[in-house]
Amino acid sequence: MRSVVYPGTFDPVTNGHTDLIARAAKLCDRVVVAVAQDTGKNTTFTAEERVALVREVCGDIDNVEVVAFSGLLVEFARRADVHVIMRGLRAVSDFEYEFQLAGMNRRMAPDIETLFLTPAEQYAYISSSLVTQIARLGGDVSPFVAAAVHTALRERFG
Template sequence: MKIGIYPGSFDPITNGHLDVIRRSAAVFDKVVVGILINQSKKPMFTLEERVKIVQEVTSQIPNVEVKAFSGLVVEFAREQGASVLIRGLRSNTDFEYELQMAQINHDIDKEIDTLFFATDPRYSYISSSAVKELFMFHQEIGSYVPEYVVQKLKEKETSHE
């Protein structure tokens, strides 16, 4: 069974992320969306909320699992029996960073490779950070994230008022 890991913070998951998940699910027998516990970031959604949101928006893709992890992604990949890390590329800036990370990860574990998916041009300018900022300024974000994410962002906003 060929297993791929798609790691990220997914705070929140965007349509660009979903595009990469769908496309990678067509390539791999199983895709594990690994939601990173990143101590250096202050996420909008808790880890539990992010896991639930990603599970909900990927529920129609049968070979996708969602799991939280901390530590090195190569260690998480080993635990999951995966040999490939999945990364989306929006720009040449992404490529430079992701290439460096791929080389480091491969140096740590020679059995782990990275597969890059070029982002669909419709999503090349979308980022979770931009979505959060637009939402904070009451801008329409429905074309950038699934409707379920819009609902969760509105709930989060209402609970902080």
């Protein structure tokens, strides 16, 4: 497979995200990690900070590019010359929402496919929102994120 785009907020980037990125990098010649700017959520980190953290965490993977994007994902994928969107599925509960997204993206861009990957078992329960909540409440998130992300969360929440 030539290229794939892996979109998300990555707020913060977790070990589950990095597992999927590393696995996609083995399958594809090029992995574009697309950090969403217009998330509709109150994010812990700015888009620029999230891009920097993902770049730091994935810096040793040669065929990974990390960029911020805004607007429709399918339009970004076309601009990036990517025809496959990769999404992660942690649990059955993710499937319905992801299935809807894939269907809508296919309707808007029939030339772009969606590929689903599941994380390794030890990462299946990790979510960015849970990690953020634990960090905000002073808990140790080091088992769930890379050292750089752990440091950034400690600095953010004290």
